[in-house]
Structure formats: structure tokens, C-alpha cells
Amino acid sequence: MTGRWALATAEDGGVEIAALGPDGLPVGPVEREGDLVETVRSRPGVTRWVWRSTADVYPRLLATGVRVERCYDVEDAETLLLGHEGRLGEPRSAAAALATAGGGPVPPDPPARSAEPGAQSSLFEPRRAHVSLADLVAVYADQQRRHDATAHPDRMRLLTASESAGMLVAAEMNAAGLPWSAEVHREVLHDLLGERYAGGGEPRRLAELTDEVSAAFGRRVRPDLPADVIKAFAQAGVKVRSTRRWEIQSVDHPAVKPLLEYKRLYRIWVAHGWSWLQDWVRDGRFRPEFLAGGTVTGRWVTNGGGALQIPKVIRRAVVADPGWRLVVADADQMEPRVLAAISRDPGLMEVAGRESDLYQSVSDRAFSGDREQAKLAVLGAVYGQTSGDGLKNLAALRRRFPKAVAYVDEAARAGEEGRLVRTWLGRTCPPAAGAAEGAAEEAGLPQEEGPPEGAGAGDSDGQSGGDGRDGQQWMPGYASLNSRARGRFARNFVVQGSAADWTLLVLASLRQACAGMAAELVFFQHDEVIVHCPEAEAEAVVAAIRESAELAGRLTFGETPVRFPFTTAVVGCYADAK
DNA sequence: AGTTTCGGCGCC
């Protein structure tokens, strides 16, 4: 009843299970049981469940209060391994391979995204194809061998294990929900937007701003219609290409001020207004659907509710339960610290080896005291900036931190040339369309550039010409990127993706630390995590976050002087955290 | 009429 067990769900609602030996193969007979929840509940000693899809199985367990210690998500591991092998672009997807291994129907892949407002997670989605335990175990054993075939098997194992842990965290966050005060939310909306009018039209404040904009133009203008606004500016003798804020705000015209205010409030109204509240908040909880590893870089995404884009002003509505607190923690300067850890640049490791403000340290070392410029330069180097203030200081950055800049430069070159690019733990950026597969890359052979995309006449507008000819629906648009754009993507990928590697370990460790408490992880956004806990546990949670960050740093990057401090705040309301 | 793309902007 202990150790590692495999579990496969069956068409009839039952499950097949088997204990696994050290080699990953069953050590006993395959058992059939009738009920998933009872099967798992009655085996508390199992330390790791090997199953096909956490998102498919775990919500059903959580719905009845059953948690598991660890799992191994075979489907997710398949995706990561195929990516590492440079085979992700092949027609057969991970899910399809698993399904056809069992002779079953090919399930949709990627899984259809639900996103019906208020939908009860994937529990009620159409069930996906089942795989027999024998097939599941065979795929699992094969995956163990494929881990060994990677350049860093230990890191790859850490990656698949930690992303499986991330999927447990995501499912638990989905079950918990983010504490949300509808009352406070309505107050905020009323303060910002004024009264709502019957009929669902603009609230008072927006109607007033529409009037102001119209008065400034001398005719009726709808500020929410870009075409209308551009025309109105043209009639006023001002040429603007778009109505983007950065372009409008430098225009000298009386309509500009109310227009920008309108856009700010309009955004809140349509994206996080009363109808959002109606759709997404129930019983004091906002329940987005977190999806671990939903992006190529390993960052999470959410389905529905825009959970990762909650405007700052709306965070006022995130309120802890009575007697409970929110521990809000965000990693300090995560990306440059990760760059220091992966590039091993001596100078950057030195500044990242202190917990104090890294951008200020970079500024002190490389520039003449302006922290903002240092931050822009560092982020510009990571993002592949090609113009603007960041570029101005890139040369200084290159002098002071040559290995760090060379690291992202090399990633960019690899991306441009269509080679595979990997995060520290081995998550792999897909090769360019038409590029040769991993074998050639491993052998160090020069890569074909593929079709000369972007070489068409006047193709200055990027997206239009691209098509999904290679079926890369897992990353729409990537195939149509020109080589420079792929270079920028790859440059950012190694840093953003390695940061995602690290945050998975942080979450896994923090989850383990909270297991003995009432504390729950309720929110995660790239470099920021929120734990909802009884007041008495708050300090323990703060300590757990600090320890998890350092442990994750050691586990992910090995011995490194780089520190990974978090800024934590214990608050009753999310908006008070910063 | 239904579906996809675009413009714009929120977050990191």
C-alpha cells in the first residue's frame, strides 16, 4: 500500500491499479476497483500516483476532499519529452500517442478549453479516451528510458516531476478559489464608473466622458470605436495611425485627456465589471481555471475570468475570510536572478548573490546610478530590445556582464537558425517550421533555415502571410515568425522558461510545507503566489515561502551563489500588499 | 447568422 502506484480510469467508471517496483513495472497483479475516489482514499500510503492526466483525475478526488501526496502525469511528461526530442511538431501529438497505444479513439488535442463562465471545471467536460493500465505502464516505462537519454537526465526527471506537482497545485487552486468580496468589488466599480443605467448601456462616468470627448471634437464620437476616433482626429487636423495610448498621449488636443480616461475605465467595465462579477464569483470565491504548463515557456495560463490580468484597482476585492490572512509573496527581480544562475556570469552572480535590489546593484556597477535605466537595460537584453532607452545601455551591460549577455545572444542565434533551445531543466522551445529535427541538432550539423519566410514582397506586416502548414496548433503563429522574431522569442524563452522551471519547484515545496496546515495556495501569477491561511499560520507560511525559494534555487540550478528572495506581505486585502 | 481576426490593454 505504499510507494508508487499506477492508476488508469476505465470506461465503466472503474479503475485499474497496480503497485510499481523500482523499475517502474507492476510488482503485483492488476487490480480492478469500482470507484476512483474510494480506491485512492483507501490507500493513503501511496506516495506517488502515476496516471495519465492530473486535470482529468484529480478534480474528482478534490471534490470529495481527497488529496494525494505526489503524482506523475504521463501525458504531460510525454509532451515534455517529445519537446526535448524535437518531435513536438510531428503530426502525432502526445495525447494521440497515448490513446492509440491503447487502440482507443484519438482524443482532441490540445484539450478543448472550457471557459464557460462559472463552469464547474473539467469535471463535466466530455470524458476523454481511456487508456488501459497495461498501456499506461508501458508508456511510463518507456518514458523512464527516454529521460535517461536526455543530456541531463536528472534535470529532466526534475522537470517532469515538478510539473506534475504543479498540476496538483493548479487543481487544488481551482478547487479552493480566490477569496473575493463581491460587495467590495461593487463599491470599487461604483467609485470608478458611477451608477449603472437600466438597459445595460454605459455607466454614468463613461457616458460623461463620452460627452466630453464629443464636445472636444465638436461632434458625436464614440470613444470605444478606434475607427471613429481616428477619423475625428483627422478632421481636427491630427493624424494618428491608431488609438493606442502611447500614440494618443503625445497629441495636443482637448479630447485626449477624457479619451484616455475613458479607455482606462472602459477596460475595467468590460473586462472586470458587473457582468464579470456575475459570471465568475460565487459564494465568495473567484474560480478561474489554472492550467500548469499551459504555454511553451512553462508559464501557467488560466481559462476564463482573466485571472492573470486582474487590474490593480480591482484587487481591492480580494479579501481574506474573517480570522484569515492573505500571504502575498512575489519574487524579487526573478528574471535577472535566473539569468545569473543559468549563465554563470561572475559579475551578475555577484549582484544576484545579495538579497538587496538587484537593479540598483546593476546600476551602481554598470551605470551611473539610475535604477530605472538599469532595469530597462536588463529587461531589454532579455527581451531582445532593438531600440529605445534599453538599447542605449546594452553596451555597458555587455561589458560588465559578458557571459550573461552572451548566453541570451546564443539562444537568439539558435532560435534564428532553427535549432532547439532549452530551459535549464530541459523544457524545449520548438524548432522553427521546416527546420531539421533534433538528431541533426544533436550531431551539431548546420541547420537549414527552412523556407525564406518574410522574404515575400513587402511583407512588413508580419502575421498576414503565415499559415499553419506544419500543424503547429500548440503554438499558433510561431510558424509564421521570421527568423529575427524567432530569435527574440528564443532569447526570452531561456530566461522566462528557466524562471518557470524554478517557480514550479517553489510551488511544489510550498505545497508540501502547507500540507500540515490549514493554509491553502489560492493564486499564482508567474512570480507571485498568494496563500490564504488562518492568522496564526501566517508567519509560518512566510517562513515556508522563504525556505521554498532557496530550496528551489538549489534543486533547480545546483550549487549557485544566486539568492532568490521574496517580498512577502501578510494582509487582509490583496490591494494592500504593495 | 455564425465564426475568426483585429485593435487595444490588463497582468507578469
Add this chain to the structure above:
DNA sequence: AAAGGGCGCCGAAACT
């Protein structure tokens, strides 16, 4: 002439 990365979401516009 030279485009900073990743996302999701909304309504309008453009498409079929």
C-alpha cells in the same frame, strides 16, 4: 526600415 518576450479577454470588424 530595422518591430522587446509571454499570455487572456473584450467588442468591433471582417470574414464566410
